[in-house]
Amino acid sequence: MPTFIITTSVEKVSKMYGSKDILCNIYEIKKKTERPHRIAFVRYNTASTCGAESEAFRKLIEIGKIPKKYYNYSKCDWRSSGYYCSEVEDAGYRIYEVY
Numbered sequence: 001m002p003t004f005i006i007t008t009s010v011e012k013v014s015k016m017y018g019s020k021d022i023l024c025n026i027y028e029i030k031k032k033t034e035r036p037h038r039i040a041f042v043r044y045n046t047a048s049t050c051g052a053e054s055e056a057f058r059k060l061i062e063i064g065k066i067p068k069k070y071y072n073y074s075k076c077d078w079r080s081s082g083y084y085c086s087e088v089e090d091a092g093y094r095i096y097e098v099y
Helices: 052-062 068-074 086-090
Strands: 003-013 020-029 036-045 094-097
Touching: 003 052, 020 052, 036 052, 052 068, 052 094, 068 086
Parallel strands: 003 094
Antiparallel strands: 003 020, 020 036
């Protein structure tokens, strides 16, 4: 199964509220070349987000790199759908954040 790497960078910091606008680049590791290839990006604000890995997870579902059936794997009594979780990792999809 595919492996994805994400990097984040701050685009803007709100002086009033302290929240940040984040740009998250998503890379896929190709098995043949073993090099990361940028496949997408997502922008989000830290005031209302589920985290970089989950934002990337949602984008990967949107562009078809991860099947839509995994969207509901995270749904339970304390968490809603759309979060990157251990059940998705167990299915073979890995997302790593690189600092």
